[in-house]
Amino acid sequence: MSSQVIPLPTVPFLDLSAMHAQVAGPLDRAWHEVVASSAFIGGPHVERFEREWADYCDTAHGVGVANGTDALTLVLRGLGIGHGDEVIVPANTFVATAEAVALAGAVPRFVDVDPATLLLTAEHVAAALNPRTAAVIAVHLYGQMADMPALLEVADAAGVAVIEDAAQAHGATWKGRRAGSLGRAGCFSFYPGKNLGAFGDAGAVVTNDRGLADRIRSMGNHGRAAGAHHGHAVVGTNSRLDGLQAAVLSAKLPRLDAWNDARRAAVAAYRDRLDPDGAELVTVARDATPVHHLAVVRVRDRDRVREVLARRGIQTGLHYPVPCHDHDAFRRFADGRLPVVEQAAAEVLSLPLFPDLTRDQIDRVCAELACATTPERRAHAV
Numbered sequence: 001m002s003s004q005v006i007p008l009p010t011v012p013f014l015d016l017s018a019m020h021a022q023v024a025g026p027l028d029r030a031w032h033e034v035v036a037s038s039a040f041i042g043g044p045h046v047e048r049f050e051r052e053w054a055d056y057c058d059t060a061h062g063v064g065v066a067n068g069t070d071a072l073t074l075v076l077r078g079l080g081i082g083h084g085d086e087v088i089v090p091a092n093t094f095v096a097t098a099e100a101v102a103l104a105g106a107v108p109r110f111v112d113v114d115p116a117t118l119l120l121t122a123e124h125v126a127a128a129l130n131p132r133t134a135a136v137i138a139v140h141l142y143g144q145m146a147d148m149p150a151l152l153e154v155a156d157a158a159g160v161a162v163i164e165d166a167a168q169a170h171g172a173t174w175k176g177r178r179a180g181s182l183g184r185a186g187c188f189s190f191y192p193g194k195n196l197g198a199f200g201d202a203g204a205v206v207t208n209d210r211g212l213a214d215r216i217r218s219m220g221n222h223g224r225a226a227g228a229h230h231g232h233a234v235v236g237t238n239s240r241l242d243g244l245q246a247a248v249l250s251a252k253l254p255r256l257d258a259w260n261d262a263r264r265a266a267v268a269a270y271r272d273r274l275d276p277d278g279a280e281l282v283t284v285a286r287d288a289t290p291v292h293h294l295a296v297v298r299v300r301d302r303d304r305v306r307e308v309l310a311r312r313g314i315q316t317g318l319h320y321p322v323p324c325h326d327h328d329a330f331r332r333f334a335d336g337r338l339p340v341v342e343q344a345a346a347e348v349l350s351l352p353l354f355p356d357l358t359r360d361q362i363d364r365v366c367a368e369l370a371c372a373t374t375p376e377r378r379a380h381a382v
């Protein structure tokens, strides 16, 4: 009798289907309402979500925009930052952070990050400040906030703004204060895979600065002056949040905290089960309560480990295998080597993570990772 090999089920990197099943009713109603009202651009659903998102982030104003990149670009432009200015950006981020600076006409000044959290620190900012520095973008990467009080102290003393790139940190806090509420403005992406994701591209800016919110709203709507359909006060762009996306986001928002709790529980389970000699999760700072957009470990021989996991049905991601300053698009802004970011780029590996990831799936990932990272276990498993 021939023995049949039963393939192991794949553990996906991300699976949104269970989340969407949980909000199927509200999503259905929301889409029908938007279609019935034809409020596709602007209108009550956008206004409602802007209010809800500003409240959620503990800020006075929320402005819906087309995506997270635009959120950053519009904040920079709204603060008058552009040609001749430098903006300090951690090199360990998605390129959109640097892209926004370049799109605004300014120069991204890439800096290194903390070796434990892989986030921007006040020391790196202090070392990079110079008379051209106009702003600092604190990127709350992987779902963990950077140390905003320390960053604000250095930036305030130098008279430069701190902008929060909170695209991966919906609901994260630092000593209880929400991501997006501490700097001049917080910028969010609602790309479908984010902790709060739309059904397409979407983004928002939150701020306590009324004037900045008004300027961003105007610039994102072709530079229209408030209330004037045919009066274009500044050269703007088209960066508006769709009614359909706003309705989806409002339908999902009541579940966000529960989904973030589930992510925290999944990462705690990873922490319990992972062998730190083989794979170590990125450190969480004492004052941070992260929302774990990503579960990032550091491993030796990362590309081989990733390949072994893929063969065993474990999907993983890389955030980010190339530091910003090493991309062709941004090399001209590079200013020396950044050893921590460069080493991290070779070691980081993002494990499967989503609110409905099961304990069995986590056990499987940890067991496969242990085999892939420990030579003796690997030999035993063959």
Ligand SMILES: Cc1ncc(COP(=O)(O)O)c(C=O)c1O
Pocket (backbone or CB within 6 Å): 067, 068, 069, 070, 093, 094, 096, 097, 139, 141, 165, 167, 168, 188, 189, 190, 191, 201, 202, 203
């Ligand atoms: C840290 C960070 N900043 C900015 C962005 C840009 O957001 P979007 O893709 O919505 O333009 C992303 C999206 O992946 C991100 O992760």
